Amino acid sequence: MKYFLLSKFKLLSLFNLEGVPIKILPDSVGNLCLLHYLGLRRTKLIELPSFIGRPITLETLDIRDTSIRDLPQDLEQLNKLRHLLLASSFDHKVVNLPVDIASFKDLQTLAGVKLTKRIGENLKELQQLQKLSVGKVNSNLLNQLAISINRMESLRSLTIKCDLGEQILARSFTSLIEIQMLRIEGEVLDMLGWIKNLKSDTFRIEGLCS
Template identity: 40%
Template sequence: MKEILNLSYNDLPLHLKACLLYLSIFPENREIDIGRLVRRWIAEGFITGARGVSMEETARSYLSELISRNMVQPLHPNHDGIPTYCSVQPVMHDFIVCKSMEENFATLVGARHQDVSTSNSTIRRLSLQNSSKQDQPAARNESTDLSHSRSITIFGHASTMPRLDDLKVVRVLDLEGYDGQVCLDGLCKLLLLRYLSLRGTDVSELPAQIGDLRCLETLDVRSTKVKELPPSIVRLEKLTHLLAGSAKLPGGITKLKALQTLSCQAKMKSSVDVIQEINGLANLRELELSGDEKEVMFPGDGFRSLKQLYISCSSPLVTFEPSALPMVQELKLTFEKGLADGSSSVSGIENLSNLKHLFVKFSQHDAGAMATVNAARNAAQAILPNRPEITLTVAGRNY
C-alpha cells in the first residue's frame, strides 16, 4: 500500500504536494472546514493568483484535484453539490504524516507524535494535538526554537500554547477550539501574520493595537467572549475575511476596502446602522448578520457584489428595496419567531433578480412565521425567468 501511495504522491506537481502535506497538521479523522483550509493555504503562500481567477477559486481547484485523485475525501456537500468539509482516510493520513516528518514540513506534538518534538531540525509548522505535560516545554518555546515557524496550530486539549514574542515570521496562528488559557501578549508584534483564528476560545478582548498587523487577511473571533472590536481594526487594509460573530463593529469599517467576507452583529458600537455603514464595501461577497436588531433594510444602491446573505435574528423585519442586492444568489434567513401581529417578517424578495437558493427557518410555529413562509414562497416564485430553489422550515417541519 505504501508503494502505491508513494507513486501517487510522486506524481503530484509541487504545489499539490505542499497542499496535501498541509493536511498532516490536522488530527486523524478530523472533518476540516474547507473555507478554513483554503484561507490557510492562501496565508501560507501556497496559492499563485492568475489573471481573472481569484486565489480562493485557485485554491479550491487545487482541492478538487486532490479529491479527484482520491487523496482527499469530500464531505457535506451544499445545495450545489460543492463539499463544505473534507477529510483524509486514516491510511492516507498516516502516509502524509510520515512524509511531512521526513521532509520537515510540519512538527506534530501530542497524540501519537510526542517523539517528534525532540527533533533538532528547524520547526517550520507546529501542530499541538492533545499534548500532555511532558510536551509543555516544546509548546512554551523552552526547549524549542520557534523563530522560523510559519504556522502554529493548537487543537482541543493541548496542555499549553507557545509564547508569541519569538514567533517573528509566523503567518498562521490558528487556535480554533483550543480550550486552554489564551495569552495574546506579543500578538501585535507578529507583523507577518496573515491568518488569526481565536474561534471557540476563552478570549474576551482583542489588543487595542491589533491594527498594527498590516498583513492580516483573516480574523476569526466567532464563538468567543469578544463583545466589540478595537477601533484600530480599520487600519487592516489587507483584511479580506472578518468573522466577528456576535462582536460589534467600530465606526469606519468602510476603510476595509479588501473585505470579501463579513460576519458581525446587526448593531454597531455607535448608533449608526450597520447596513448603512457597510453598504459601500464594493468587494463584499458574503455577509452574515446576527443579533436582536428590530429592522434590517437593504437599499437599492449598495452591495453590488454580494452573492451570499445570511441573517440570524430573533424576530426582525427584513426589507429588500427595488434593485437591492443585484448579485445575491443565496439568501438564508433564520428567526426564532414571527412578528407578534401575525404579518410577514420579510418583504421584497421578488426584487432579488439573481436569487438561486432561498432558505427561511423559524424555530417556533406562530402566525407570523406562517405568514412569512407563505409570502416568501409567493415572492420567490415571482422571480423570473429562473425560479430559485426554496427551503421553508417552521418548528422542524418543511413547508
C-alpha cells in the same frame, strides 16, 4: 504553549490557536509584522487587546465561538482585511464592531456583525463583499440595510438574523442578482411574490419563518 517563542518567528504569516483554552492573547502576537491569518475560534478569550491592530498585513481574523462581544477601535487599522469572522451564521450571537467599516475596502466576508445605524450605512462601501451575516436587525434599521445590500454586486451569501418579533418586507431587497444562499431568521412578508421577481434562479433559501 510557550508564547515567548513567538519572538523568534516574527515572519510568521499564519497563526491558528483554534480550540486552545487561552484567556488572554499574548502581547507577542502584536509583533508579528507579516501575519496574514489569525485563528482564535473556540478559544476562551473574552476580549481582544488593542494591539490586535498592529499586524496591518492581517487578512483573516476568526473569533467565532468565543465570548468576545465587542471589538477594539484599533481594529480600524487593519485595512487589508478580507475575511472578518465574528460569529457563525447559524449562531444567534453577534459582535459589536465600533469602527468605520468603510475602510475595509477589500473585505469579502463579514460574518456575525451586530447591525447598527453606522454599519447599515457603510455596508454599501464594501463592494468586494461576497458573504454577509448580520444580526440584531430591527425595523428601524432595515431600510438602510436594504439600501446598502441592494448596491452590493458581488454578494453571494446573505444571512439576516432579526430581533425577536421583527418583520422583514422581502421586496425591500430588489437587487440580489448574484445571490446563491439566503438565510433569514425572522418573519418574512411577501416572500413568494418577491422570489418570483428575483433575477437569480440559482440560490437556495434556509431557515425562513413566516
